[in-house]
Amino acid sequence: MKTKLIGLGILAAVIIAAVAYVFISNNQTVAEINGYVGGEKIGLLEDEEVQDILRDRYKLVIDYAKAGSIDMITADATGRDFLFPSNQTALELYKQINGDPVKSEIILNTPIVLYTRSAVAQALVDSGIASQTDGVYTVNMVKLTEAIEAGTAWADIGLPQLYGSITVGTTDPTKSNSGNMFAGLLANTLCGGVADESNLPAILPRLQSIFQKLGYMESSSSDLFDQFLKTGMGAKPLIAGYENQLLEFAAENPDTWEQIKEDIVMMYPTPTVWSSHVYIALDEAGTAGIDALLDEDIQRLAWEKHGFRTGVYDTPTDAEHFGVSGIANEITQVAPMPDANTMDQIIKALS
């Protein structure tokens, strides 16, 4: 009788242990990490396929708060495991303020492009600011910058329905990456090379006046792109963004894309700059995100569904599935961004 009781006791203990194990393993082996992410990568992180891979293969859940790439460097990072800005300047700035991070790695790449509507694209081509070869639009940055500085009105290039003068809508360069990189690109254009600390003083006033004309600027690339699509040609005739934004939109909303694709035009500035999305681990827990995001399948999904050019997909052969015309096969005309100190001075001058 006694052994029987002991046996039953053991059985009960095993049941309780098993139940407890299931609870604990469900809750604890999947680690949740949390960080600041630039808005343009949210689609990727919200992708269920990506989330499944993260959870199944890496026991990881990545939670995030949206923040601009520059903003997140100076924001209070208490309780955050990582930062995921959209350029290497942000990493350099981070290092200057906080020293070396626990770990960092480039996860994704995408070039800075301009988005516009077909009527505006046509006017830009007609006025010689842009051109089109084999269906790919390119924008001559020198001519575009000249038009902006001269205060050329939209009406002057044949668009009387647009109020005001030619500008490129960007996010706030002091807060967000696409605006920041576009400022770097403009600085390069103004100095006729790569802006550095020696030629910067001469061009800063011009850069300031270009940005001052923009007035209020959005702080997130995804908000700007959403507004570009929704508020129409009058509100945002020409904006700077990432190549991946349109590719992702077309992949995620094929029906909507079908309706508007005739009107939306992507243009590559010549030269352009690469936005390299670098993952900065702030603590040990955060480092897990690097290996996970470099997973081959996640990298593949990053291109196919979200339009990021990754290590393997830098010069993709399979862009047809997006249904977007005018995707450049290779991004050949690329200039390096000004270095971090120069960018820091640019940010300060534009603050």
Added chain:
Amino acid sequence: MKCIKRSIALLLMLSVILTIFGGCDFGDTDSGEADTVLGNGSSVLRIISGSENAELEPILEEFAKQENIRIEMTYQGSLDIMRLLGAEEIPYDAVWPASSLWLTVGDTERRIKHAESISITPVVFGIRKSLAEELGFVGREVSVNDLLQAIQSGELRFCMTSATQSNSGASAYIGFLYALLGNPEVITEEDLQNESLKTQMKELLSGVDRSSGSSDWLKDMFLEGDYDAMVNYECLIIQANKELEARGEEPLYAVYPYDGLSIADSPLGYVDKGDDKQEELFLKLQEYLLSEDTQDEIQRTGRRSGYTGVSEKNKEVFRSDWGLQPDRVLSPIKMPASDVLFECLNLYQTDFRKPSLTVYCLDYSGSMSGTGNEQLVQAMEQLLIQENARENFLQASENEVNILIPFNDGVINTYTAEGNGSELEALYDEVKNQEVGGGTDMYTAAVRGIEMLKEYDLSQYTPAIILLTDGQSGGSLYDFEDAYEDLGAEVPVFSIMFGDADETQLEELAQYTNARVFDGRENLTEAFRSVKGYN
């Protein structure tokens, strides 16, 4: 055997506990403050929204029923929502201001996620059609300057919301600034120092007949009163016209000033507090609102929605005989950078707007004693002590007049403070030191207020009586009506309901004077702030 039973019991108990907590809705707390409750499920989604979205309630209700949830809508001006975003705690699940501008500027703590534009609508001038024709605004492009000339010559008077409380007012005001500054590329800090700007803007804003803290209520007030024009969202001009047409009255004609246009993009964003269930519910609602069918339904309320503009079928809503231009390329002005924008708003509040002439009739009857009186003093501190008022853009201007009438069953005393200096702050001492006691007669106090207003040239002010009471009032509405008739001007009597106030009595007053009743029972300070936003 006992052991097993006990373990099973334990397991059962465990699972019961888990079920209880798992099913419990932590997002569900007090629901007393909402302006409208849609649906009656147990899960709740609390949304703070610009009042223009009140027009979308049937669409929201459909979702609430379909999902068996409750949607609680609280309406505030977009700038109030912006300020709320800076607060330590945001007691809502979602925010829905009129423009993403206020969301971006306000969300300094980055707690807003998934913000997406639901629809867009421009801010336009709606002018009585025959007047628009007379002024030559029909069938041609109109500039802000054309409007200004009509205003300056006294041919056009209009209503607009307060630029420091509501997006439509702020947008229109920024459009005026551009025009008066000669349409610069963008407004700068230096531009604002311009002395002639001050004179001209004051002159322009003196053409404002009535102000309001939010756009939808401006529309309601417009429909109740007898006015010529209002600055409001295109979609609300359409709503107003439907009502005017149903009554057989003259509709408004929409004028889109080509050099002063702005667009409200109506972003709906989630307030992230780490509650996955609420987030899921929010995303479901957002998906519903952005779905093709709902977007079409939203378009039929006069909003521009979707990526492809107004559909052929819905063009009938945007009637050309009302001046609406659904195919117009909406090319807006640039909003100034945020530091300049706030400077613009400060100037509006302190220098440019028509000075307010506010009569506070405050209840000091016996029933107010204790916490009631304490709350009243606290609330008035937020308005009268300028350092506090500034935080909510409610600071007084140099020419404004504030009158205090403490009452019980009669008028206890009257005090007048001119300007925004020491007299105003001294008024606060009176509020604080006045003792409570006696019965309640709000009518006598309001009549005294009316009498005191007679001493001013009301066309130079935005006048209002703000009445706070906590009980059933003695006295008679007729006495008030006689005095009001005698005054011969439309002065709104806003009231703040408190304690056991009789809502019917207050509604009567509000209706009679084209004003509204605010509920101060939940949060008296908030109620005072809201009401002050109306003048």
